Amino acid sequence: MQERSRTGSCPSCDRTFIDADNRRGELIVFLKRLEIAGFKSFAEKIHIDFVPGVTAIVGPNGSGKSNIIDAIRWVLGEQSAKSLRGSKMEDVIFAGSDSRKAVNFAEVTLILDNTQNLFPLDYTEISVTRRVFRSGDSAYLLNGQTCRLKDITTLFMDSGLGKEAFSIISQGRVDEILNSRADERRNVFDEAAGVLKYKTHKLQAEHKLFETTDNLDRVLDILKEIDDRLVPLEKEAGLARKASTLRSELREADVRLLHHDASSLQQQISEIAAVVKNDEAEQRKISDTLTQYEKDLDIDKKGLVKVELQLDEYQNELIKQTAEVEKWEGRRLLSVEKTRNTKQQVERIRQELQTAEETQRMAKDKHRAMQMKQKTAQRELEEVTKESKQVTAMLNSSLKETEQQIEQLKSVYIERLNEEATVRSEIKHVEERLQGEKSSTEKITVQTTLLSERKQQLAKEQQEKIQQKMTVQKQLDELENSAKACQQQLTAEEQRLSTQQQVLQKALRKQSEMQGRLRALESLEKDFSGFYSGVKEVLHAKKQQRIQGIEGAVVELITTEPAYTKAIETALGGAMQHIITTTEHDARRAIGYLKTKNFGRATFLPMDILKPRELPMNSRQVLSQQHGFIGTAFELIQTSAAYESVAKNLLGQTIIANDLETASGLAKTIGHRYRIVTLDGDIINAGGSLTGGGAKGQSTLFSRKAELETLSNQLQKMDQSIQQATALTSETRNLVGASLHLRDQLRVKLEETQQKKSLIHASLQETEMELRSVEMEISTIEIGRTDTVSAEKQLSTKKQDLQIRHEALKRELQETLEKLEGLERLVENRREEQQSLQKRLHDLQQKSAVLKEQNAYHSSSILETITQIDELDLIINRLQEEQHYVQEFVIGKELTPEEIEKQSQQANDTKKYLQQTIEMEKAERVKQAKRVRDHEQRIKTIRQQVGTISERLNTLRIQLSRLETQYETVRDRLDEEYGLRPNELHLEALDIPLLRKTVENCKQQLAKIGPINPNAIQEFEEVSERHEFLQSQRNDLVEAKNTLQEAMAEMDQEMKSRFETTFEAIRSHFRRVFKDMFGGGEADLVLTDPTNLLTTGIDIMARPPGKKLQNLRLLSGGERALTVISLLFSILEVRPVPFCILDEVEAALDEANVVRYSNYLKKVSDQTQFIVITHRKGTMEGADVLYGITMQESGVSKLLSVKLSEMAEEISS
Secondary structure, three states, X not given: OOOOOOEEEOOOOOOEEEOOOHHHOOOOOOEEEEEEEOEOOEOOOEEEEOOOOEEEEEXXXXXXXXXXXXXXXXXXXXXXXXXXXXXXXXXXXXXXXXXXXXXXXXXXXXXXXXXXXXXXXXXXXXEEEEEEEOOOOEEEEEOOEEEOHHHHHHHHOOOOOOOOXXXXXXXXXXXXXXXXXXXXXXXXXXXXXXXXXXXXXXXXXXXXXHHHHHHHHHHHHHHHHHHHHHHHXXXXXXXXXXXXXXXXXXXXXXXXXXHHHHHHHHHHHHHHHHHHHHHHHHHHHHHHHHHHHHHHHHHHHHHHHHHHHHHHHHHHHHHHHHHHHHHHHHHHHHHHHHHHHHHHHHHHHHHHHHHHHHHHHHHHHHXXXXXXXXXXXXXXXXXXXXXXXXXXXXXXXXXXXXXXXXHHHHHHHHHXXXXXXXXHHHHHHHHHHHHHHHHHHHHHHHHHHHHHHHHHHHHXXXXXXXXXXXHHHHHHHHHHHHHHXXXXXXXXXXXXXXXXXXXXXXXXXXXXXXXXXXXXXXXXXXXXXXXXXXHHHHHHHHHOOOOOOEEEEHHHHEEEOHHHHHHHHHHHHHHHHOEEEOOHHHHHHHHHHHHHHOOOXXXXXXXXXXXXXXXXXXXXXXXXXXXXXXEEHHHHEEEOHXXXXXXXXXXXXXXXXXXXXXXXXXXXXXXXXXXXXXXXXXXXXXXOXXXXXXOOOOOOHHHHHHHHHHHHHHHHHHHHHHHHHHHHHHHHHHHHHHHHHHHHHHHHHHHHHHHHHHHHHHHHHHHHHHHHHHHHHHHHHHHHHXXXXXXXXXXXXXXXXXXXXXXXXXXXXXXXXXXXXXXXXXXHHHHHHHHHHHHHHHHHHHHHHHHHHHHHHHHHHHHHHHHHHHHHHHHHHHHHHHHXXXXXXXXXXXXXXXXXXXXXXHHHHHHHHHHHHHHHHHHHHHHHHHHHHHHHHXXXXXXHXXXXXXXXXXXXXXXXXXXXXXXXXXXXXXXXXXXXXXXXXXXXXXXXXXXXXXXXXXXXXHHHHOOOOOOHHHHHHHXXXXXXXXXXXXXXXXXXXXXXXXXXXXXXXXXXXXXHHHHHHHHHHHHHHHXXXXXXXXXXXXXXXXXXXXXXXXXXXXXXXXXXXXXXXXXXXXXXXXXXXXXXXXXXXHOOOOEEEEEOOOOOOOHHHHHHHHHHHHHHOOOOEEEEEOOXXXXXXXXXXXXXXXXXXXXXXXXXXXXXXXXXXXXXX
């Protein structure tokens, strides 16, 4: 291999590389550095520094070379785990090996040179990093800053490094270009032409165009619907304006009357509440005093009981103490006589015990001394004996025996060598026989498989033919009956089909009507049609997220069953359009929004300050026992838990009854304190007034919401019914056709069946004969297979045994050789030691005889002292037992006269103390009893005062509750009907009779006008405004659609121009490069559809020297690969890329073509940096830098240091 000009070492590692020629010194390196950590087989972090020209990466198969290419592809944004030769993205993380644990993440960093501003970033060096964790998390970094995958792909788009780019070409990519369809192959040309970004932008524009067209269609549909609504709404608005004026007058008068009633009731409530407050304060004060007295009484009672218990205890103790005084006097007289006799006996025992213990102590001292002498002599004897044995053993191990062992080991070593050679020869012979048996087994298996398949096929045919025979026989019996039944069935099916078609048509018409109604209602719901203008604007603002804290309108957030819809609508009234807000601050902010925009008014219900209202428990219990009581309105609705307090505030004190008659009875039961609503929508207001009647054809927000839900459910059921009817009709139609066909065929089948039966019988006999023949052949082969498998198992077992024996023989040979060397060293040492050992053995034998005599004497003396000590132990034990008995049972149980006298005096003193204490406790008992009587008298007086105040408070509270109920009724009317609070209006002097007359007149005029659409004015204004808005939207959408279509046409023209220019340039270079690479011949690129440059595919035509011009698929493997490589070089000349990675693309080339490939690679490396994975000598010789990848440790790839001389020897070999 030709040497380069110089070599150098990487400054950050010990790798040695071959530097580039001086001619490339001025080139700018684009791919500067690759850092890999934890990626696939690279367990440890490595980095590769790239230089201009061609960098080759070599190494044996399976060492991890291609993992470097996978790392580059991965860091550039590859998302397909399959493209990275894995099943999921976690497979790129090092999974561990026999000696290493798995790592938790993989990271690859690619450092690129941007000094030529190839990328639109203001950096001279770009670092792209990708990491993935075993948990599934991943990250992309651009110059150390976190970014998105989209940022990476956008950065590399049309740079030659994108997904469809030609910067990374593997052998699989070559095959893909070779085998792909013509339209798929153009992706490479699109990347070279730089039209991928235009295609991306066109796709985005097409998506926008689709959305714009869809939006335009929806706008046109809504405009048509609005046009139909405008004329009737204008008429309804005139009546609504007149009714609105009357309602305003009615509202003003009614509100003033209600405020007057509320003010009067508040004054009465305040006066009574003040009296109740004073009485409650007095009651609490007296109750506190009573509580304290009761506590004192309890303490005194407990003290009295304690004194009496203590007195009883002292009296019982006095009786015991008197008996104790008499006992001690008797014991004093008896103890004087016993004391004199016991002293004499104790002295005698003490003297005998002292003499025995002294004798025993002397004997034990002698015993210990003899034991010490015996142990010393025994230890010396053991040491002498041990040394004698050692010397004797050493003498016995003579020089002659060692020499004999050496000769024996030599013989064994030669025998083992011969045996090892024999075993090795037998292993080879067994392997050859085993291979032959395996081949026989495989052949037998193939034969058996084929025969078994044939047997199964024949058995299946046999069963089928038997079944066919039975079926034919049955058909012969049933054909005449089938013909009659077929005609009857046909007539019935035709009648059923006619009926089913009529039902299906009716259902389809009804479905169409319901769908039209549903679309109209959904449009109204979407536009918040029917809401007051202020409410509608707030809901639109919430939808567009212009106002925060808006939960929605009451009617949007509650639902109820259809049976209660009318009642709940009536109970809510205008409150249906109240808006629920999260906080009071949100409500004030929404009011400010309405004021600023002059959008109208609305009532808000802040969730944080609104308090729930419920029926009192006593009223609820009374109502639950009455006929016709359904429940409170709150109990009949469904809403989220977050809105329950709001719902209770609105509906918690509204009662729902069956009808007006039962409602009247319920109102009387609770004294007309609460509002009652019937299922028909009639109202008995708090206080006794009634509201009722009906509105013809009037649709409310609540009923619209209910109708929407009902229509949706009905449509779902209708769809299911239509599907079932359609399936049933189709099934019946199929049955009719089948019956007609069957009727026509029955006559023919009757004649054919008999012939068929004869043919089946003959075929069945033939099949059975062949089946028996196959079964016999299978049995014969199975016998041969059993013998072959048995022989194969025996040979495998014998091979394993021989291999085990072979390994054991090699170990024995090594061990025998080591023993021989050790024994030869011992021979010389033992000759010198033999003489000195003989003299030492004689001295030790003499010393051992003397020590044995001393040991025998010491053993005799120790035995005598042990006998003497045991006898003295018996004497001492007897005396100690006698002494213990006297001390414990004679002296220990008797007290001295002085002690007895002392105990007697103490008993007398205790007796006197107890008598004095008893007198004191009696006096304390009398005092404690008097205190208890005084406390009981005071408590009785205070309880009488508490009872008087409680009766007065109960009367006042009942009166206060009645006034509060009346006030809540007035307040609820203000809130529910007018959305006001009692304190929101400052009243002056009012003419109450005039106000009541005004209310009555307004109601009469409204009755004459009759039912109207209360939302007509607002709906007319909103629909008109929406009509103008939608007209504007339609114009904008039409303009946007035209603009998008023009932009797409411009992009198509630009893509055609770029593709055509690039294609012609690549085509021209391909013709030339092909001749250079093949040394002749011709090639061409052909468009499959030249009239459509945006979608046309590309075919590759080639004619190597000496052959005809033909399609790429008809060439040999090497010719096809070299053709694609020629195409790659042609693209690089037209659209140079900063760097290109080639992974064994030349694997299919012969040596001559590899040289051409390598030479051309060097030629174009002046403008493109190449990194190649290769096994070929010619490619290695043309490289500027060589890196070696190996797997010294199982499963772990390493980047090795390689010197030029070593590489040259390796390539030559």
